Amino acid sequence: xxxxxxxxxxLDGVVKRFGERVAVDGLAFAVAPGEIxxxxxxxxxxxxxxxxxxxxxxPPDAGTIRVADTDVVAAPEAVKARISYMPQRFGLYExxxxxxxxxxxADLFEVPRRVREERTDRLLAASGMTAFRAFRAGKLSGGxxxxxxxxxxxxxxxxxxxxxxxxxxxDPVSRREFWAILYRLRAEGxxxxxxxxxxxxxxxxDRLALLSAxxxxxxxxxxxxxxxxxxxxxxxxTGSGRAARAALDGQEGVGRALLVGGGLHVVVDDPAxxxxxxxxxxxxxxxxxxxxxxxxxxxxxxxxxLVADASPR
Amino acid sequence: xxxxxxxAIARKxxxxxxxxxxxxxxxxxxPFLQMFLxxxxxxxxxxxxxxxxxxxxxxxxxxxxxxxxxxxxxxxVTRRLSQYAELTDAIDRRACxxxxxxxxxxxxxxxxxxxxxxxxxxxxxxxxxxTIAYGYAANVLARYSAEIGETERARQGETASLFVPVxxxxxxxxxxxxxxxxxxxxxxxxxxxxxxxxxxxxxxxxREWERGTMELLISTPxxxxxxxxxxxxxxxxxxxxxxxxxxxxAVFWFAVPFRGTIGTIFVTTTxxxxxxxxxxxxxxxxxxxxxxxxxxxxxxxxxxxxxLSGYIFPIDQMPAAVQAITYLVYTRYYVEIVKAVxxxxxxxxxxxxxxxxxxxxxxxxxxLAALAFRKRLR
Ligand SMILES: Nc1ncnc2c1ncn2[C@@H]1O[C@H](COP(=O)(O)OP(=O)(O)OP(=O)(O)O)[C@@H](O)[C@H]1O
Ligand SMILES: [Mg+2]
Numbered sequence: 095x096x097x098x099x100x101x102x103x104x105l106d107g108v109v110k111r112f113g114e115r116v117a118v119d120g121l122a123f124a125v126a127p128g129e130i131x132x133x134x135x136x137x138x139x140x141x142x143x144x145x146x147x148x149x150x151x152x153p154p155d156a157g158t159i160r161v162a163d164t165d166v167v168a169a170p171e172a173v174k175a176r177i178s179y180m181p182q183r184f185g186l187y188e189x190x191x192x193x194x195x196x197x198x199x200a201d202l203f204e205v206p207r208r209v210r211e212e213r214t215d216r217l218l219a220a221s222g223m224t225a226f227r228a229f230r231a232g233k234l235s236g237g238x239x240x241x242x243x244x245x246x247x248x249x250x251x252x253x254x255x256x257x258x259x260x261x262x263x264x265d266p267v268s269r270r271e272f273w274a275i276l277y278r279l280r281a282e283g284x285x286x287x288x289x290x291x292x293x294x295x296x297x298x299x300d301r302l303a304l305l306s307a308x309x310x311x312x313x314x315x316x317x318x319x320x321x322x323x324x325x326x327x328x329x330x331x332t333g334s335g336r337a338a339r340a341a342l343d344g345q346e347g348v349g350r351a352l353l354v355g356g357g358l359h360v361v362v363d364d365p366a367x368x369x370x371x372x373x374x375x376x377x378x379x380x381x382x383x384x385x386x387x388x389x390x391x392x393x394x395x396x397x398x399x400l401v402a403d404a405s406p407r
Numbered sequence: 408x409x410x411x412x413x414x415a416i417a418r419k420x421x422x423x424x425x426x427x428x429x430x431x432x433x434x435x436x437x438p439f440l441q442m443f444l445x446x447x448x449x450x451x452x453x454x455x456x457x458x459x460x461x462x463x464x465x466x467x468x469x470x471x472x473x474x475x476x477x478x479x480x481x482x483x484v485t486r487r488l489s490q491y492a493e494l495t496d497a498i499d500r501r502a503c504x505x506x507x508x509x510x511x512x513x514x515x516x517x518x519x520x521x522x523x524x525x526x527x528x529x530x531x532x533x534x535x536x537x538t539i540a541y542g543y544a545a546n547v548l549a550r551y552s553a554e555i556g557e558t559e560r561a562r563q564g565e566t567a568s569l570f571v572p573v574x575x576x577x578x579x580x581x582x583x584x585x586x587x588x589x590x591x592x593x594x595x596x597x598x599x600x601x602x603x604x605x606x607x608x609x610x611x612x613x614r615e616w617e618r619g620t621m622e623l624l625i626s627t628p629x630x631x632x633x634x635x636x637x638x639x640x641x642x643x644x645x646x647x648x649x650x651x652x653x654x655x656x657a658v659f660w661f662a663v664p665f666r667g668t669i670g671t672i673f674v675t676t677t678x679x680x681x682x683x684x685x686x687x688x689x690x691x692x693x694x695x696x697x698x699x700x701x702x703x704x705x706x707x708x709x710x711x712x713x714x715l716s717g718y719i720f721p722i723d724q725m726p727a728a729v730q731a732i733t734y735l736v737y738t739r740y741y742v743e744i745v746k747a748v749x750x751x752x753x754x755x756x757x758x759x760x761x762x763x764x765x766x767x768x769x770x771x772x773x774x775l776a777a778l779a780f781r782k783r784l785r
Contacts, residue, residue: 149626151784171628171782179626185619187419189426194419201415202627246623 101160102127102254102285103148108157110143110308117143119308121157125287125301130280133289134296134397135305141289142182144305145258148287149179162253175203178247182258182289188232192223192242195231196249203250210249217245220278221271237264244272248279255279257288261295273298293394302393304400312400319396325349325363327391330372331384332357341379342372352398357384361391361399408636412629416637420611424641434607438599438649442656445595446588454480456540459503461488468514472525475551476507481543494528504530505540517555538720592663593745594718596653597679601712601738602705603649604683605690607642609704612691612780625782635777639684646680657749666752674755675748678765679741683708685772686737692780712738740764 101124110118118140125131133141146152148161150170159166162176186195193214200210218224221241226234231242244260255276261269273295276286288299296302296316303313312319332338335358339351342360347368349361362368365388376383391399424431458476462469476482485503488494494506508526510516516523527544529537615621624634654672657663687704694700714720715729716738722730733739740761747753755762 146784151622151625151782153783171630174626175628177626179623181619181622181626183619184623187423187620188618189423190419194422198415198419199623199627201411202624202629204409204411204628243623 099127101125102162103131103287104158104160105144105148106158108144108147108159109155110140110147110152111155117308118147118154121305121308121310123303123310123313125285127285128280128283129300130276130286130288130298132296132299132302133287133305134293134302134393135289139305140308141305142258143308145179145256145287145289146181149177149256150174151179176253177256178250178252178254179256180243180247180258180260182262184243186231186239186242186246188230191228191230192218192234193227195242196246199246200249205250209251213249213251214245217248217275220275221245221268237268240264241268241272244275248275252284255284255286255288257286259289259291262291269295293392293397296393296397304397316393316396319393319400320391323361323391323396323399325361325399326365326388327395328360328362328365328369328372328386329354329389330357330360330386332376332382334381337379337381338376338383341375341381345371345375348372350398352394354394359389359395359398361395408630408633413633413637416629416634417640420638420641424645434603434645435649435652438603438653439656441599441602442595442653442660445599446592446656446661455483456481456505456543457485457503458482459486459488459494459497459506460484460509461491461494461506462509463511464509464513466514468517469509472509472513472551473507475547476544479543479547481540482547498528498530501530504537505544507544588661589663589750590746591719592657592661593749594716594742596650596657597738597742597745598712598716598718599653600646600650600676600679600741601683601708601716604642604646604680605687605704605708606701607645608639608684608687609691609700610697611638611642611688613695613697613700616695617697622784625784631780631782632777634780635688635773639681639688639773642684643677643680646684647676650676650680663749665749667748668752668754671748671754671758672745675741675744675758675762675765678762678769679737679744681769682737682765682772685769685776689772689776689779692776695785708738711736715739716742718742734764737765737768740768 103125105124106122108118108121109116117138121140121144133144135141143152147154147159148166150161150166150173153170154167157167161173164173164176166173187198190198196214196217197210200214205213215224218227221244223238223241223245226238231239234242240260240263244257247257248255261272264272276288279286290296299316301313301315302319304311304319312322314322330338335353339353339358342348342351342358347363348371352359360372362372369386372386373383460473460476462473473484477484482505486497488497488506494508497503498506506528508528510524510526513523513525525548527541529541612621615624654676658665686708690704690707691700694703712718715722715725715733715736717733718738722733722739725733743761744753744758744765747758751757
């Protein structure tokens, strides 16, 4: 990663409307060569729309988009040989086998046979799919289809990879394989842009853009984003997370609560003062509660705090 | 255009076609069934067309005319009527397709003026049957006229040579021997190819949008032309197979004489197939869902092909405005070509005009189809 190099992906003032709805609203960010750049945001934040515009599939209403030294708005076709795009909801040719699907995309990118065979073997091995080469794509499970989609997208040698929620519906083991493939690509100098709904995955990115309502709220490394977070995060152990969240809603000095396994996370301004206050109000409503302790914030917490800060509520 | 990408598309399309045996069977069986249903429906149902007779005279002469209809294998006189109201009722209830009304002064006028009008009322809800029944009726009347003309002439001597007893519309389109099948089957082949060809390709783009394969496909460097050529090539081959099937049935099953050459039929059929699969592709590119595309393709082909191609209804009998419209109906050129190749043995030189029209049509449709496909999401 070389943050000082000129960006390979750069958006500025990008606007996209669908009728009345503004999906992307003055978006601007830049991605350096060899970065893994994550787009994170709630449903409808504009992640898919942004990736589609980067891939040259959707013309923006305003703004400039440059990808791999190409003006995508003026010449969307010029960028296509340089990128790999994996849509959020994509279909494979179900009548074709795994190997035939891969070959199809390799041929569309005019990958020479030798390279194709070598890359196919490597990608299938990396995603544990070698045994399924002769399987019809229609017979694969959801997670397998997702892995085949990634393999198809990566069978040529792209400069930039655009992945829209690539690991949705994929089991934890396969997700690790996914990330191993992405790290290997990064090592080869490929730039990766991905959107994700899993915030733990966001921590694996080099940099993140937090999107909300079609705008970038914050754009930084996961560590810097955490440092930027005001206050501290408390982990509250409780079996009745929802009741606890309702009890804490709107309390002074207590931010929005995030449900996690085993309880909730809340952002507070001053832990020493707020822990007794929280205990008291939970006891008042007879919500059973265990440990309450300050913890190191995860991207999830940062995200909740920062998005909550920015929204009017 | 890059050969590797084009071949990749074509190979993928072939694999999809052969691995979806149900669709393939439908593509081959439909024309087969249609040839039989329509081939027989049109030529054989017209034996024993039910006729109602409203004879208002009941004279020897009028009975004589009715007897001609009874004697004809093409008609069966099913009812005698005694009031006009019964006639409307009979037609309404479809008791007969043709009602013959003989005026009360039939023999009188025939004797006095030498000509007498006979009214034929046709139930035109089934226009095919009505048109053909009308032709048969006109034929029966013509023969009857000719006979009484002869007897009159014999009776009156040379002076009566100008005597024309019944004026019969002579624009009857089928031949003396009533071999309507020879005219209909070649036209039927054209109509079936028009329908099946457009249906085959109407789904090809729409299916990719529906199944979500298109978003990935349009993010690759494939061009609109490569996609079109790659996708249409396998369907042209399938179209050839369907054509061979239909033509073989026409020659060997329906025994239509084939007087032309294989070369002529091959060249012209290929041009026609390019037009029809191009139309299907164009519709598919514009309408991004399978059901919509299939229905639009059906409506856009079935009506013009049946009504305006000259396959059953002769174009030169249509009103001038409708005739002008038929120049847009590509099927009319191929109907004209197939009939001429089959029955007259015409070659490419004799068919230059319709062949050029088809070629221009094919070029225009394919150009439009390539332009209509946009590598863009909506
Ligand atoms: N083709 C379209 N037509 C109309 N509205 C659209 C279209 N695509 C997206 N939108 C709208 O634009 C907004 C942004 O959608 P987008 O799909 O980019 O969000 P997202 O961040 O990818 O959300 P998700 O996490 O659900 O995938 C949403 O309000 C969506 O309804
Ligand atoms: Mg999305």
